[in-house]
Amino acid sequence: MDQNSLQCALVRGGTSKGVAVARDELPEENTNTALLSLFGSPDERQIDGLGGGTSTTSKLMIIEESNRDDIDIDYEFGQVSVRDPTIDYGGNCGNMTTVVGPFAVDQNMIDVPDYGETTVTLYNKNTETRIDQSFEVVDGRTATVGDHKIHGVPGTGARVDTTFYDPAGTIEKGLFPFNERVTTLDVDGKSVEMTVLDVTTPVVFVRASDLSVTGTELPEDIDNNPEFLDRIEQIRATVCTELGIVDSPEDATVESPGFPKIAFVAPPTDYEATTGHVTESEIDITARIMSMQYLHPVYAVTGASCTAAATLLEGTIPNQVADAPDSDTVELGHPKGKMSIEASVNDNNKVESVTVSRTHRRLMEGQAFYTLETNGQ
Secondary structure, eight states, rough: OEEEEEEEEEETTTTTTEEEEEHHHSSSSSSHHHHHHHHOOOOOOOTTTOSSSGGOOOOOEEEEESSSTTOOEEEEEEOOSSSSSSSOOSSSHHHHHHHHHHHHHHTTSSSSOEEEEEEEEEEEETEEEEEEEEEHHHHHHOOOOOOOOOOOOSSSOOOOEEEEESSSSSSSSSSSSEEESSSSETTTTTTEEEEEEEEEEEEEEEEEEGGTTTTTTOOHHTEEEEEEEHHHHHHHHHHHHHTTSSSSSHHHHHSSSSSSSEEEEOOOOOEEEEEEEEEEGSSSSEEEETTTTOOOSEEEESHHHHHHHHHHHHHHHHHHSSOSSSSSSEEEEEEEEEEEEEEEEEEEEEEEEEEEEEEHHHEEEEEEEEEEEEOOO
């Protein structure tokens, strides 16, 4: 037989989509080669695999029962590149984390009540953080149908609440990896002011105005602007190097294309989202975040968690441009509309937790096929 197979599920988590698979389904050798074949990478359409041809629909969750005290499930996230033969395991994905607890329940990895709300405790191996996830169970399986609405997904679904505890310092350099709230770096001969914050994932925040944009742009505005794409990747690559993730900026796009993330922020303002009009009074901050060198069509949940914390931390660039709320809940305006994130920041500026609410759906389950050929690499 010239093909191999594994059992997995094609799943939507929040505004992302990808493959969820139990770790013991993966081959012990040539694992990444197998997974790239499974997704159809590298190919801009991923025509020969399960990938969706975009960074937000080419995601991998590897899930297993945990041996850790007080943890139910371990998982690892992989960002599968569309155009390159790489899988980036450098950070977590908040949208796809939404599927982890439901997948574990539906695969009978853990015992839960047949009905009612259940809470599953997760451990993300990428960032070494603990996460609690709460959702409804109906007849022993995770509920999918519900009335919770998120911008970027048509219709409604069952609500999944995900809380990331003690989420700062995922790359072991603290809340502020550069030990200051605003840092100035030289990027290709020009000084750039930025806030680099690490909450659930490291994010580089730059004022939209410093990039000569408004912060209200939609994907087609950014993705068709090669000069802007090159500039913002230069900034991200410089930070990636300064953080010691790669040896030089030239290595960042290939060796660490997804982390750190980079976002540009602006004050709350009226704008036309792809799902309708967003008014200034509805949001606390306007923001856009990049995903694998293109604009994220919605907003990465880990990035949103970091953005919410930054909005509440005095002196950061997001805090400077935002209409910072008095409560723990931050309303973020993104290309599809808006998103609510709860960030608990204590009086000592410690980020204790962040909570996001998303929906999920299992789209397909069964055998998926891969080869160990190198797909022309």
